[in-house]
Amino acid sequence: MSSIERREAPGALSKDRLSPEAQAALAAGRADSTRRAYREDREAYLAWCAARGEQPVPATQELLVEYAAHLTLTPRPRTGRPSAPSSIERTLSAISTMHAELELPRPETKGARLVIAGYKERLAKSKSPRARQQQAKAAVPSALRQMLAVLDRDTLIGKRDAAMMLLGYAGATRSSELVGLDLGDLVECEEGFMVQIYRVKMKAFTDTAVPYGKNPATCPVRALRALVTAMREAGRAEGPLFVRIDRHGRIAPPMMRHGKPIGDPSGRLTPDAASDVIERLADAASLQGRWRGHSLRRGFATAAVRGGATMIRTAKQGGWADNSTSLARYYEAGDPWEDNPVTGL
Incomplete structure (x- = not known):
């Protein structure tokens, strides 16, 4: 991502101008679990783009639609099942914030979210447990x-x-x-x-x-x-x-x-x-x-x-x-x- 041209928006935060200590302090503002999930989501997205010969950023709406559709169909190595709708929504957030961190305009995700909506309905009609958000049981x-x-x-x-x-x-x-x-x-x-x-x-x-x-x-x-x-x-x-x-x-x-x-x-x-x-x-x-x-x-x-x-x-x-x-x-x-x-x- 270092070779990608950055477009600095007015008032944007440029990490290049921050000391390593300041960058670490900034990163600490996000929970460890969120940082880890975003990192994994971004790495998977970049690998998918590289395999297809696509430019990952700035991402077009069409590219995100293709990637969202890919996630609804492709089994994950860890589970053997395609990503859950909530996981795909988190992935879009990870990609969107990646653009912001590179001082690029956030991508349009409307099309990709329509893919997720259709995916949710498909799961619901098939009575798949993944149609429901998997919450931990309450230890009453x-x-x-x-x-x-x-x-x-x-x-x-x-x-x-x-x-x-x-x-x-x-x-x-x-x-x-x-x-x-x-x-x-x-x-x-x-x-x-x-x-x-x-x-x-x-x-x-x-x-x-x-x-x-x-x-x-x-x-x-x-x-x-x-x-x-x-x-x-x-x-x-x-x-x-x-x-x-x-x-x-x-x-x-x-x-x-x-x-x-x-x-x-x-x-x-x-x-x-x-x-x-x-x-x-x-x-x-x-x-x-x-x-x-x-x-x-x-x-x-x-x-x-x-x-x-x-x-x-x-x-x-x-x-x-x-x-x-x-x-x-x-x-x-x-x-x-x-x-x-x-x-x-």
């Missing part, structure tokens, strides 16, 4: 109890997984927020724990109160205290709260690949590893559907609405922005049984 209290029941909480792994589940639920955390916690972010008090959580979308820390639960088996405070105590007994009084543990109870065992060490030396779990824990426990509990780290955040929001919590209090506890449309959707949907208009007719 009943599901949490089932997953916790399969844990051996006498082991260090069991203590870690129980604390991860219950704190992730009580704090309505994203996976990256949960694994980003350190032991020093917990302050125990008479009422429970005050936890300092970095909210990735707000790009700010929140002091989140985690109170005692009525049932000891599902109490996040007791679960956290059990984990912290066990970690200290194992010689860990600082550093990451949630770490990798092997079946022998060793904390942060070395990981090697091709003779080279991999993974965080401190043993901090990755967001994907935290999600895998939830998925594994849901499978062991014979729960159906897609279970990931976000299940805890969805479960909290769902239970808060059903319990009559106000949107303001729910947003504060879970680190949602005041004008969060995602949180508003939970309240607009309500409880499909309690708020069903058919009831009483």
Whole structure:
């Protein structure tokens, strides 16, 4: 892309004029997962253009229509199925922002979005599961109890997984927020724990109160205290709260690949590893559907609405922005049984 002529628009941000430090600081404004997805989307688009002998930028509307159609028909190596509609929409955003970063006019995507609309209808008529947005199931209290029941909480792994589940639920955390916690972010008090959580979308820390639960088996405070105590007994009084543990109870065992060490030396779990824990426990509990780290955040929001919590209090506890449309959707949907208009007719 370096050989592509850039057309600087008035007021455009020129990265060439920024120091490496400033460029890194600018890139940090976008979430890691988004940066990774955009990078993969762009690399795939550039490879497709190179194979066809097409000029990738500035992209014509016709080229984007062709590429969108290609994505609806071509199986992805990772899944063996064509991209989902939401993935193609993200790809268009990645290509569009790539133009903006090169100081080129954003391409016209209307035609490509018509392709996506037709693709959605085709999937819906064929009853394909991909016609629906694949959301993680909500880990409401009943599901949490089932997953916790399969844990051996006498082991260090069991203590870690129980604390991860219950704190992730009580704090309505994203996976990256949960694994980003350190032991020093917990302050125990008479009422429970005050936890300092970095909210990735707000790009700010929140002091989140985690109170005692009525049932000891599902109490996040007791679960956290059990984990912290066990970690200290194992010689860990600082550093990451949630770490990798092997079946022998060793904390942060070395990981090697091709003779080279991999993974965080401190043993901090990755967001994907935290999600895998939830998925594994849901499978062991014979729960159906897609279970990931976000299940805890969805479960909290769902239970808060059903319990009559106000949107303001729910947003504060879970680190949602005041004008969060995602949180508003939970309240607009309500409880499909309690708020069903058919009831009483």
